[in-house]
Amino acid sequence: MLLLKKFSPIIVTILMALLPVPEGLPPNAWYFLCIFVGVVVGLIVEPVPAALVGLTGVSVVAVLGLVAPSATANRNWALSGFSNGVIWLIFAAFMFALGYQKTGLGKRISLLLIKYLGKNTMGLGYAVAFSDAILAPFMPSNTARSAGTIYPIVSNIPPMFNSLPDNEPRKIGAYLTWVGIASTCVTSSMFLTALAPNLLAVDIIAQGTGITITWGAWAKVMLPAMLPLFLLTPWLAYVIYPPTQKSSPEAPTWATAELEKMGRITVKELMMLGYALAALIMWIFGKQIGINSTVAAVFILSLMVLTDIITWQDVITNKGAWNVLVWFATLVSMASGLKKAGVLKWIGDMVSVYLQGMPPSTVVIMLILLFFVLHYFFASTTAHTTALLPLFLAIATPLIPAAMLPKTALMLAASLGLMGIITPYATGPSPIWYGSGFISQARWWGLGAIFGIIYLAAMLILTMVYL
Template sequence: MGKYILKFSPVIVAIIMALFPSPAGLSPEGWYFLSIFIGVIIGLIIEPIPAALVGLLGVSIVAALGLVDPNPTASRNWALSGFSNGVIWLIFSAFMFALGYQKTGLGKRISLVLIKYLGKSTLGLGYAIAFSDAILAPFMPSNTARSAGTIYPIVSNIPLMFNSTPDHEPRKIGSYLTWVAIAATCVTSSMFLTALAPNLLAIDLIAQTTNVQISWGQWAKVMIPAMFPLFILTPWLAYVIYPPTQKTSPEAPLWAKKELEKLGAITRKELMMLGYAVLALIFWIFGKELGVNSTVAAILVLSLMVLSDIITWEDVISNKSAWNVLIWFATLVAMASGLSKTGVLSWIGNLSSSYLQGLPPFTVALFLVLMFFMLHYFFASTTAHTTALMPLFMVTATVLLPAEMIPQIALMLAGSLGLMGIITPYATGPSPIWYGSGFISQARWWFLGAIFGALYLASMLILTALYV
């Protein structure tokens, strides 16, 4: 019985909410839309059905009821609007870049080279893992594909060389490498706009809510200098707080050397993949000056990858993860736009202003960043967190902060999405994979998450104080 209640809890919550009278200042249509939106968010958190299907159900029910627009054609156009969104197709294309790294073996080669040259000590191995993630991060918007799909299969071989397993001396080396891997990917996910899919979703929601546009270059100008010291500190800090008992690792470079010999010389396809990645990055950074939209550039590079047989057309049409994310994010973008169209955001903005009105703008900015980060304890998905809270926090910011502060606070909120993945064993995509390896107990994970989470949050608050 409990299983069925959990499965249908999004529907139950939506219906119960809808049965209450609409609050003052919000139309009945807006209240019904908000009820369905809350049901969608709950569905994304507990996932009784696939997340993409949750989004499809949400937009189709809203469109069928005519809550956004009573005109059937206009309602249909709204429901499908997310599929014409450029950011969604940029995310889709970038998923294909990740596939290119995996198919050509370039991602594996980069990790092995770093282990070969940096892995003579356990601390050096930590840095090799971190730099592997950082090199791949600008081109892989799925930190799950990057950390869990590319780096984990390589790193998982290393503890076995030292007889370190979840059941036998996990602290010898396995626990340390596990924590460095997840902590590093959280930092790199905030460092680059294209390192985490919800980053791209966030900037689109920000543009919808406030008309503030954040480019790859604008993000990089602020977040790379801010995150780089944190990135360099992370492996060392883990080494101090959660030290491995095995301090040297001469076997690891030898193993990496043998694995590289098995791979052979770098192939033409690997070099082409590297060239395409650099080409995409150039367009993303300098696209405005070159007159090329970042999404168009990504689709162009994807087409070139198929034409040059880096990936095949069959790979494109059969990539379930990429199509799932496209449908998922497209429906969420439409749902988020409905919050504005039905008057929900303006109603929430008026409510929030009554509680925070009178506080200095600087204090409000810090409070927004603090709450946005801490509320992630209630989410098992960064995407659900972004969809549920980014529009609400941005409308609050527009009500309470001067117009000149809005672009800065928008970047601070979006930039914290990667970092907040450190706090729990379920906070970001790769977390369940690394946690599931068994090297770190749940209690220890929460303890380390609290320490590193506090450090990462402090870094965002300091950055907000300096930048806003």
């Protein structure tokens, strides 16, 4: 079984390649599609690290010369992802997360919210949610944000009330667990830089359609749209999956004691807060003041190192950041190859036959609905983005007016965070919160379906209003 899993991407690729080349598709495009599908399978089952899956796929395509006629052109295509500004923005933002962790600012923010909001269980839920929202614009890894920063703090609270996975989990532990994962899914759609696949999606959209989605353009639509859903989420969890413990006087006391252990806010924490705000201002107003968002992120990263918020050693040894850089850079190249090889046009022409004649708004709604629901088959938002977003854009392009395409692209990309709620494996932090043991697998799937319907409905309503 393990051997089958390890070689499954290769097996799938070879089996597809042995099939007759479909009519209307050049042989090189068909073989590229075979390798692309193999890469997606590899991202789902992960027989080797995901970054190695992407690097292998790009290398094989370049060696076989499937994208361009010359060796130099294939090399340029294979390395194009590493010169991509969005990829370096993701890398720099990972360092922001490290700054929050090293200075203790992220922990202090969470403890302060628990101290002032945590007198009752719903208040604790809002403290967990607001902790995520405050960190979200600066931490594109929702795993680092939710599972790495917030979960370790929240995990200390249920034992105070003797709420354990095997003893009264519904008392308070299950509620806080669900609020933790549900709120991070909403914030992941609220901000462009709150989820790394958001940035990947924006780059795929730019390469496939020429449409540029800035931080400000995303926030202008998604922040006001997601804010009501975000504010409702802890309350919805309280109503749909209520805790039996309604008050929590011990939690503020514990948070106060933890803050006393931390001592007064340090100069480095204040500096980190200042750097975060400076980055946010440049991301929001970058277009007006002539500063590219990636340049702003790298500039702030340089200041963080120069002022010893983090060290250069931290930068070069941050395996997670470098791993994501290689992973996403290769996936960007693979996604762009779909267009270069002619695969997207072929799929778009083929599928559009079945959707022709429908009103454009109906086509958009159907695409977003299908894009969301298909996430049940993916254990990675990144794999979902890489595999489906280029195809959905290719389908949409000939069927809707050009003026609607930018809005449609934004809606597809913005749904990536919300869809993380549906399964115990749908987004990075899910296995961590699920692994706490407070919510059974059957219950998680049930709650995921309920909240998934609510979140999808919110996305569809937004789409209808926005279009």
